[in-house]
Amino acid sequence: MEAQRKFIVPIGPQHPALKEPGHFQFSVEGEIVTGATVRLGYVHRGIEKGAEARNWTQNLYLFERICGICSHVHATALALGAERLAGVEAPPRAQAIRTLMSELERIHSHMLWLGVAAHEGGFETLFMYSWRDREIVMDLLESLSGNRVNYSVNLIGGVKFDVTEKHHDEILKGIEILEERTKHYLKVVTTDRTFLARTRGVGLMTLQQAELFGAVGPTARASGVARDVRIDAPYEAYPQFPVRLVTDDGGDLLARFKVRTRELFESYRLIREILNHMPPGELTTRVPRRIPAGETISRVEAPRGELFYFIKSNGSEKPERIKVRTPSLCNWASVTQVAIGHKLADMPMILSGIDPCFSCNDRMVTINRGSSSQVWTWEELRRYGIEYYRQR
């Protein structure tokens, strides 16, 4: 694949995040990147086709495994769509629990990203600290659902578990510690001079560019795009618990750090509000085994941006077609454009700035220096970036 060729994404829509083995090609002139391409599809498993052979309940488990980081939003998007087709709505308490899990998941995902992005910049201390604190929210997720990663919260028509008094206290306690830590992290990413040197003005994406490239989620919001499905088209319990939009006009990596960290505070606030105003009532409602024929779309805000589902049912036990568009996929276009004109040493940070599914050591980078070409592993590029800035 030539680095100069037009950007082509040859994959199925399952583009799971972190550590997926993607393949990048940058062409450089000296230190400056002049072109970037990305080759995806290594983890294409054929989930959409597989979904047509499984019934609705089985599909909840399958779609949860599109991405291990934002597993809950995938199952939620499917459940919301299926419920709409069936003409039922999950009870208010179930909606609130779904929202609670979505926000806890957002916290875990953003903390994870903070660590990984710091790691790519050579800031190992922040990586270790943020992952240590992430264990607090992992414990909460586990005590609620019984699993650390694929929580399996949703049923079509409700949720599987209740939030008890004990959970209530536990979550509030955990959130309190996390909030303190997040304040510290916000201070670190906005004041640490070495870190600012790697983030300020790097990977600049203007508002126009963000809209042109169709960026979503925190990546777009860091460029000032006011776009959040939780606000634009509230679902679950978001109408009762409105979200405050977090944007930043910076457009650079620093802005992305700030937006994601501030979103954490917003999530803490929401979780407190939901816990204090948890609606009483049932957890599930009856849903027919066969979902009536029809088509629908379902949009939810994943930690990385807008997640889009198209669902078509033919009235049988199995869906006829489910199409998924994940947020990471939307953001790739922006990163390959933003990369141009930057130093090669900045690439790891720019790529991790969109929070793709990342930090895989075995992704390869091809560097075309004039005539000679050289293949680097991700690890080597990361090391190069750290060394480059250390020498300056």
Added chain:
Amino acid sequence: MDGQAGSPWQQALDKVRDWARINSPWAIHYNSGSCNGCDIEIMATLTPRYDLERFGVKLQGSPRHADILIVTGPVTRLSRERLLRIYDQMPNPKFVIACGSCGLSGGAFRGCYNIVGDISEVIPVSVYIPGCPPRPEAIIYGVVQLLESLKRRNAPAVNLPRQEGAPA
């Protein structure tokens, strides 16, 4: 190196080698089609709460430096070749840990058109860690089991010849 198999020199050398291998195994991680669930748990295993590095295990970037290959996920058609290439690049003796239900059996993705199968259909596996995803404790337990079996010198599936159809 060229001592006879039973010679005292060879025995002493083997002892030193085993000691070094058990105390500082370097691992490489490859995602052959997983949902990242296992991958982030492997990452979590290396961070302060669980800290796999206290067993001397270090996650390494290059397969040429690694002793242990930790593979997650079912093997997709595109990543099969890359997985084999990584396995071939690793120096002997090498050990493979299959992490997660998908790596063991295909898991939730069994039957999907782009799945070759589980990891043992592509490369020989020494240790299987079940779970979707396995807890960090389970991953640590799996690694320790491998190290224990090295101590007893009966680790399975070592130094098998390369698979048919693998790239050179």
